[in-house]
Amino acid sequence: MPELVNRQVLLAARPEGAPKDSDFNLVESPVPRPGDGQVLCRNIHLSLDPYMRGRMSAAKSYAKPVEIGQVMEGGAISQVATSNLADFRPGDIVFGYTGWQDYALSDGRGLRKVDPALAPISTALGVLGMPGMTAYTGLLNIGQPKEGETLVVAAASGAVGSVVGQIGKIKGCRVVGVAGSPEKCRFVVEELGFDACLNHRDADFAEQLEMACTEGIDIYYENVGGAVFEAVLPLFNSFARMPVCGLIAQYNVTELPPGPNQVPLLMRAVLTKRLNVRGFIVWDFAEQEAEFVDRVSGWIREGRIKYREDFVDGLENAPKAFQGLLQGHNFGKLVVRVSPDPTQ
Amino acid sequence: MPELVNRQVLLAARPEGAPKDSDFNLVESPVPRPGDGQVLCRNIHLSLDPYMRGRMSAAKSYAKPVEIGQVMEGGAISQVATSNLADFRPGDIVFGYTGWQDYALSDGRGLRKVDPALAPISTALGVLGMPGMTAYTGLLNIGQPKEGETLVVAAASGAVGSVVGQIGKIKGCRVVGVAGSPEKCRFVVEELGFDACLNHRDADFAEQLEMACTEGIDIYYENVGGAVFEAVLPLFNSFARMPVCGLIAQYNVTELPPGPNQVPLLMRAVLTKRLNVRGFIVWDFAEQEAEFVDRVSGWIREGRIKYREDFVDGLENAPKAFQGLLQGHNFGKLVVRVSPDPTQ
Numbered sequence: 001m002p003e004l005v006n007r008q009v010l011l012a013a014r015p016e017g018a019p020k021d022s023d024f025n026l027v028e029s030p031v032p033r034p035g036d037g038q039v040l041c042r043n044i045h046l047s048l049d050p051y052m053r054g055r056m057s058a059a060k061s062y063a064k065p066v067e068i069g070q071v072m073e074g075g076a077i078s079q080v081a082t083s084n085l086a087d088f089r090p091g092d093i094v095f096g097y098t099g100w101q102d103y104a105l106s107d108g109r110g111l112r113k114v115d116p117a118l119a120p121i122s123t124a125l126g127v128l129g130m131p132g133m134t135a136y137t138g139l140l141n142i143g144q145p146k147e148g149e150t151l152v153v154a155a156a157s158g159a160v161g162s163v164v165g166q167i168g169k170i171k172g173c174r175v176v177g178v179a180g181s182p183e184k185c186r187f188v189v190e191e192l193g194f195d196a197c198l199n200h201r202d203a204d205f206a207e208q209l210e211m212a213c214t215e216g217i218d219i220y221y222e223n224v225g226g227a228v229f230e231a232v233l234p235l236f237n238s239f240a241r242m243p244v245c246g247l248i249a250q251y252n253v254t255e256l257p258p259g260p261n262q263v264p265l266l267m268r269a270v271l272t273k274r275l276n277v278r279g280f281i282v283w284d285f286a287e288q289e290a291e292f293v294d295r296v297s298g299w300i301r302e303g304r305i306k307y308r309e310d311f312v313d314g315l316e317n318a319p320k321a322f323q324g325l326l327q328g329h330n331f332g333k334l335v336v337r338v339s340p341d342p343t344q
Numbered sequence: 345m346p347e348l349v350n351r352q353v354l355l356a357a358r359p360e361g362a363p364k365d366s367d368f369n370l371v372e373s374p375v376p377r378p379g380d381g382q383v384l385c386r387n388i389h390l391s392l393d394p395y396m397r398g399r400m401s402a403a404k405s406y407a408k409p410v411e412i413g414q415v416m417e418g419g420a421i422s423q424v425a426t427s428n429l430a431d432f433r434p435g436d437i438v439f440g441y442t443g444w445q446d447y448a449l450s451d452g453r454g455l456r457k458v459d460p461a462l463a464p465i466s467t468a469l470g471v472l473g474m475p476g477m478t479a480y481t482g483l484l485n486i487g488q489p490k491e492g493e494t495l496v497v498a499a500a501s502g503a504v505g506s507v508v509g510q511i512g513k514i515k516g517c518r519v520v521g522v523a524g525s526p527e528k529c530r531f532v533v534e535e536l537g538f539d540a541c542l543n544h545r546d547a548d549f550a551e552q553l554e555m556a557c558t559e560g561i562d563i564y565y566e567n568v569g570g571a572v573f574e575a576v577l578p579l580f581n582s583f584a585r586m587p588v589c590g591l592i593a594q595y596n597v598t599e600l601p602p603g604p605n606q607v608p609l610l611m612r613a614v615l616t617k618r619l620n621v622r623g624f625i626v627w628d629f630a631e632q633e634a635e636f637v638d639r640v641s642g643w644i645r646e647g648r649i650k651y652r653e654d655f656v657d658g659l660e661n662a663p664k665a666f667q668g669l670l671q672g673h674n675f676g677k678l679v680v681r682v683s684p685d686p687t688q
Contacts, residue, residue: 054616061616062582225611238406244615250608259603264594266607267569270623271588272398272405277621279614 004031007315009100011066015056018252018326023056024072024319031103039088039111041078041096041104046315046336047125048074048322049159050223053251062281072100072318075130077114077121079342088113093343095124100318102338116343118297126333127307128297130282131159134245136292137285139164139221142243142278147172149218150237152209154228156197157184157308159333160245163296164221165194166305173219176212178205178228180328187331191306200224206231216240225249233266236273244279252326308332348375351659353444355410359400362596362670367400368416368663375447383432383455385422385440385448390659390680391469392418392666393503394567397595406625416444416662419474421458421465423686432457437687439468444662446682460687462641470677471644471651472637474626475503478589480636481629483508483565486587486622491516493562494581496553498572500541501528501652503677504589507640508565509538510649517563520556522549522572524672531675535650544568550575560584569593577610580617588623596670652676 005028012025034040055066055073066073076099080092085108088094096111098104114124126132143164145151151168155161156177165188168175177188177197185197196212198205209231216237222229226249236242269275299305310332312321318336325334349372356369378384399410399417410417420443424436429452432438440455442448458468470476487508489495495512499505500521509532512519521532521541529541540556542549553575560581566573570593580586613619643649654676656665662680669678 062618222611225608229607229611244611247608247611247615250612253608256604256606256608259605260600261603261606262600263573263606263610264569264591264597264600266610267566267573267588267591268594270621271591272623274406274623274625274628275621276623277614277619279616279618279620281618284618 004103005029006031006101006103008071008102009315009318011056011068011070011072013068014058015053015252017254019053019056019319019323021319021323026316026319032105034082034084034105036084038105038107039080039085040082041094041098041106041111042081043076043078043098043102043104043315043338044093044341045077045122045125046074046100046318046338047076047129048312048318048325048330048334048336049131050246050248050251050325052322053248053326073097074100075125076104076338077124078104093121095129100315102315119300121341121343122309122311122335123300123307125335126159126309127163127300127305128293131333132163132296133285133289133292134282135160135163135221136167136296137282137288138243138245138280139167139219141285141288142276142280143168143219143221143241145171145173145219148174150174150176150213150215151219151221152176152178152213152217152232153194153221154178154224155180155248155328156188156192156194157331158223160223161221162188162192162307162332163305166192166299168219169193170299170304174215176209178209178224184331187308191308200228210235219243222246223248230262233269236269236275238273240273240275242275242277244277245281248326248328310334311337313337348447349373350375350445350447352415352446353659353662355400355412355414355416357412358402358409359397359596361598363397363400363663363667365663365667370660370663376449378426378428378449380428382449382451383424383429384426385438385442385450385455386425387420387422387442387446387448387659387682388437388685389421389466389469390418390444390662390682391420391473392656392662392669392674392678392680393475394590394592394595394669396666397592397670417441418444419469420448420682421468422448437465439473444659446659463644465685465687466653466655466679467644467651469679470503470653471507471649472641475677476507476640477629477633477636478626479504479507479565480511480640481626481632482587482589482624483511483563485629485632486620486624487512487563487565487585489515489517489563492518494518494520494557494559495563495565496520496522496557496561496576497538497565498522498568499590499592499672500532500536500538501675502567504567505565506532506536506651506676507649510536510643512563513537514643514648518559520553522553522568528675531652535652544572554579563587566590567592574606577613580613580619582617584617584619586619586621588621589625592670592672654678655681657681
């Protein structure tokens, strides 16, 4: 058997502002052989997610950055090719942080079997994976939606926002989405069933938001920041909740926006409206994973939660696709097809 | 009997920036006679509190502003002079929002009897009143102090901060106060038992705070805003909590500070450190009032909570005293002696 090639996307440089092609490096090396207690995984679907921008920077955050020259970090669905672990057999479909590459070794830690009978395996990266669980845990634990309340969801057509809004509808909220194009807004209303969806690129976005939220805003699910947040702030009702799981609009920003400094305005709103602003990452609610998979897969089967995936073919296209993700060019959960899906 | 005079401090104008003498108007009128279902109260101790600055402004907040020409709003300890209500007898000591005046009518709503045997009646405006309950409810419900954590308390010698820090000590926290003079800092450490207290007017305050919080900050009890908050923000630990009950440093500010706009920095900290920033007012926890009085009065009797009052004589001096309060000129809970305390 000829030696197989492992293509890997390495972090070549820490981006200044928006990542560019030269911040990544596609290299080839022989596929590694698993040692004792290891499995070799062949990646099928690679997840691209906004949090990866944080891993490219040296700035302190909740997780360590990827080092220069290391394989870019990422969750993926893969198939076990060779196994020296009792728990995994060749052919098993698994989820793990196997990274931006064709093949990865694993000692089994963080590797989790995925049941192809439950749903298409790619959904374990999206609606039934980390983004879906981010939506579920942040909305229910922090957002605490109540019937009749108004929920505003940023990045509403995306992997997280689409699930947030649909759960909001299930909980009886009036749900207003915010997205980045007329096509996305149409999808969010017509396919996902939000009550309204506004294009944040419209010049009169703030006025549109006020008109769409005549009863004020009780929950703002924040994963964007920037201008969307500024338009939301004056519309908050007393005791509004704001789960914060991402700030994609500011990830590529290299300097703070010009003045005045709006922090006193924000804090005044926190005080006078008794806002609850709380940051989280999905693993803060790790113990809710089984409940999440159970409930959301049930809602999918009942047709109450829909999802959309945006597939890009070829590992070599991952850097470009990731750059586009940070600009909102994707439409639905962004997934790179690294190799053919054997379950389809 | 000659007709008694009722002196009243009216709101004469909405302040631009810091309130000044001409924003208040001291007038005299006959003491009103209580009608059916009313009591006449003679004020003894008038409470001056930072929240009153909000009532002087027309800006939307959690409570309606005082109208121009109306009596300034305020809580006070008074004695029932005449009663046409079954629940109150002449001589009763009561707490109520009887305002900046010598005498007030009340229909009994919001009037609460104060037991002079429990503690000096003035404490029902401070450590056993609204400020003490603000400290108690905000720290325990939102701050959620755990043994060994670091708690930073702004305005540490004040009516709220002094109680926050002492409860923090009871809960086993390392407590670092922030106050506005060396005398206040000494009092906070030597009398109240905080582990440290820093003067926010020192040029190297931020460095001092970092040195005093070598393990980071788990709870910041915010009632000040401005430069103190800016120094705290970089020191937060993951999952830090920030109850926000006041922002005295920005109440008199008429324009936002110059740029850059620091909101993205704040939101980045919220996200990456999973902060919980939550505004509240004491009445959000109204159902905890009995528990608060019971526990804090117990701690006072045991010598575990101490308090300091700053008395000003004469209703006519209330406007000046209030102006000083917003500048931090008081030292302890600010109380105006409107008339002699009959229980002393």
